[in-house]
Amino acid sequence: MATRAARLKPSTADSPWRPSADRARQREIKRDAVILAAARAFRQRGYHNTSVDDLASILNVTKPTIYHYLENKEEILFECFRTGLDQIRGAFDEIRGSQESGLARLTAVIRRYAQAISSEFGWCMVRAEDQDLSPVMSRRINALKKEIDQGLRRLIEEGIADGSIRRCDPKITAFALAGAMNWIAHWHRADAELTPEQIADRFIEVFVDGLMPRSGGKTPTR
Amino acid sequence: MATRAARLKPSTADSPWRPSADRARQREIKRDAVILAAARAFRQRGYHNTSVDDLASILNVTKPTIYHYLENKEEILFECFRTGLDQIRGAFDEIRGSQESGLARLTAVIRRYAQAISSEFGWCMVRAEDQDLSPVMSRRINALKKEIDQGLRRLIEEGIADGSIRRCDPKITAFALAGAMNWIAHWHRADAELTPEQIADRFIEVFVDGLMPRSGGKTPTR
DNA sequence: TAAACTGTATACTGACCAGTATATAGCGTA
DNA sequence: TACGCTATATACTGGTCAGTATACAGTTTA
Helix, strand or coil: CHHHHHHHCCCCCCCCHHHHHHHHHHHHHHHHHHHHHHHHHHHHHCCCCCCHHHHHHHCCCCHHHHHHHCCCHHHHHHHHHHHHHHHHHHHHHHHCCCCCCHHHHHHHHHHHHHHHHHCCCHHHHHHCCHHHCCHHHHHHHHHHHHHHHHHHHHHHHHHHHHCCCCCCCHHHHHHHHHHHHHCHHHHCCCCCCCCHHHHHHHHHHHHHHCCCCCCCCCCCCC | CHHHHHHHCCCCCCCCHHHHHHHHHHHHHHHHHHHHHHHHHHHHHCCCCCCHHHHHHHCCCCHHHHHHHCCCHHHHHHHHHHHHHHHHHHHHHHHCCCCCCHHHHHHHHHHHHHHHHHCCCHHHHHHCCHHHCCHHHHHHHHHHHHHHHHHHHHHHHHHHHHCCCCCCCHHHHHHHHHHHHHCHHHHCCCCCCCCHHHHHHHHHHHHHHCCCCCCCCCCCCC
């Protein structure tokens, strides 16, 4: 957006967009730095226990500098949220057009999902409260959340249709899956013994095979 | 505690403990009313977005009255948390001494767990942040949470030992179960189409049977 | 009836904090 | 060099809110 504005500005220099683009790039880098620092601080101390002054001091600047890059505190939270959520959306993008079974595609999404939730932005994604956001932001966030939920449900439905997933209630199953994964943000820390990949693999085992012993062999997905 | 203090106080009336006990009872009732109102308000608007003045006005009293029954805001949150958590502990108490299989006991706990999480106190239980609590309270809460987690793990281990549960990682499986259930607090509302019992039953189906179709018949637990 | 205790209110304090008004230094452009 | 734009700072404002000092009314106890 800043980049586009810079390009639209008339310029007579022989390399018109070079310096502007560079500045815009700098701006973006700094803005991202604020968002990352915020995500870390929010995860560690909570949204309400982190003041904008705190963020500024973490970044060795003062408050007005933060406000130079982002409208208000809510927008910071929103951007943290969105960054995390985009990773999960990416998981769905990756399997788009895949010819694999519904179950195989679902497990692929689960792996990426677990990674996103374990990231620095996981906490914001999971704990960003409706109540802390204006109605407008709240609607935007809920729309994004809904998209993820629908994506999970659709995969489950497709799995049922192609026979790779047992007949079940797609809605509740999607809730159970999302809940288990979102909860990772509560207990996983970078120094943990299990990597996000390992967690994902074991979750997949639990969900795919179920708790009851099977008479047959192992699942074909592993 | 107030009751005990009242009983210890020397009294010469012919029915010495009657009025005191009555007062203590009144006090308890009012204290509980504060906690319930707080749980509802916190769930609806969040802890930080609910002021003690708000609680007071919901209860048609003023702030000092609230402080007459509870030390500070943190204690209110803690009591909300504990009330919810006690319900889950009750689930474990109920199966104590049961002769059923590990899997059967686990599903029994899940049913009660789902109910507790769907209660008015579910939100507080799940969303009470470490960061909003003093180190002392935080430790107390984490000890209680750990107790639940250990309880789940033990049931899973016992199920594996008695053959009712497939061999799996008890720790991660307990996390997956707890996560799925705790997440109920995020999406379930009293007016939902599914009752907590129905949710629990479908969760059990998902976790027990797994996503992959089984060659054999249905699970014996249903 | 007097003293002590209990429950509740009014009115205040001190801290915190989101957001802003304004100044300024440096850089790009003419 | 002069102008304007960008990035950053200092210093302030207005509002919120947890928690408290104090008063008082009703009830129990002596």
